[in-house]
Amino acid sequence: MYPGYDMAVADARAMRELRLEIEEFHADYCWTLDCGDVESWPDYFTDDAVYRVTARENADAGLPVGLVYADSKAMIRDRAFALKHTQMYAPRSLQHFVTNVRVLEAKGGADGTVKAQANYLLLQTLVDGPTTIQQSGRYYDSFVRVAGKLLLKERQCVYDTVLIANDLVLPV
């Protein structure tokens, strides 16, 4: 559980339609990252978006630190640029798997925020190693609709894989 992400009672059919839309969002998001197009990754966020990757022990204890912590799309863009152009790391490929999507709240607040959660699995393959689980975790997402499209206003990636295998390079 994550504070502010409780299930609200709502129209089941509307929730189901939203879930499909969110599943499409996840598929696009993962496709972008898994193709290595990290510079398009910021396009999934609003300008004031919060993006954080943190261990479950921090989330459970209400501790604010992030392995990755961004509180603007500009920061997300800076990370994307750095990963693409300046950071030194061994070549690798990723596959994201997102399942168990649950729509928690269809219309919270004046801006029509949609809250949802999903489980994720992030697999990583280095050039001469086996494919390994980089992270197993859960997304807690707040979406808003901008020009008809869902965008992330907040994405909290809370991982169970507490002992990170060396480092986390590419985005979750």
Add this chain to the structure above:
Amino acid sequence: MFSVDTVIHQPGSFAKEQLDESFDYRWPEGGLQYIPDWVYTSPAIYQREVERIFHGPTWNFVALEAEIPRPGDFKRSYVGPTPVVVARDTDGSVHAFENRCAHRGAEFCRSQRGNTREFICPYHQWSYDLRGNLQGVPFKRGVKGEGGGMPKDFRNEDHALMKLNVTTLHGVVFASFSKDVEPIEAYLGPEILKDFEVVFKGRQLRILGYYRNELPGNWKLYHENLKDPYHATLLHSFLVTFGLMVAGSRNGMIADATGRHGTLASAKPDDVAAAVDQVKGEMRAYREDFKLADRRFLEYVREFDSPWSVTMQTIWPNLIVQRELNTLGIRHIVPNGPHSMIMLWTMFGYDTDDEAMVRHRLRQGNLMGPAGFLGLEDNEAIKFVQEGLRRSRSHTGVLKLGGDTLGSTSSVIDEAAIRGMYAYYRKQMEL
């Protein structure tokens, strides 16, 4: 997932990884300008390090007092590779003892941290107080009519948990298996104490959270990396491009008298552009076209009475104190065999921080940690080094920058602090 999952060249499959006590550990000719690969790959050397360094007369970091502020608070921790529990007693005193039941050896404390009145081993419910004294043994006198129970001469006092020597300095808790270790201030030495106090003295810490990672490299490589200012100006494009640490600007590598500790210090130049301009030709990592979209990230709030904007302290044998602009934290090194270490990170601010300052520290935290712009590059580089050491036929590394001097330097193009560390290490290890 971790180093042991490597498919090609499993750890242990190379001759350099199989050296035992019978090997002739002779340091290469040329003294400290050469480092033999076996200091990083030999299981026998690793065992000697655990015995003489981590379990020897050293102060090992185990906790921040801010992690265990109230009576009964505890955390699991490590001295070298050995699991210990750090607990605060009802009188406020801090204690450390092995996480091993005195009875059958179970690692009884399973929670990362918490609050308790006593520790109870789940196996046979022997109970211990917050100082590690044995309190209760179920059926100590057997069962009425059936006998059993402990012998008459069994005394609880003889069966306490193994207790460690504990000391605290400005809210930082250290422990030692040795009774013969010098007082902590003398252990650190005045050169190191100075910048340690900048971070901790008179401050109440606010814990911001934790990261943990396995780094597939020998534990000494982490010390070396932070006693190696040369790499900082070359590997890390963030430092170079944004002038956080530039060769030719005001930097320092400060060592204590023994050579075991170090402070890598730098002062952000007032005129970043001019400083970078002088040296950018030598630095491939420099990126003219990299401009931050969110400039708040690298702002420096001058909150310390120090000429340095960055101090990275390596405190022998298992602590790193990070003050990188306004992102603060400690890294606790848990050696994990010759080819691996576990890094336990605790990030913090101060209790005087307002919400804006907390957010600033969180933003700047992106520099460090296992996903940090500097941190991930260090982890990658250290992994590459360990793989090269394990898998190659060559057998020595070169440390010639600055000649054969040892210890502190003002130039960043120098390896004297690494040589100084090995001068001390060879004495401790009799190598």
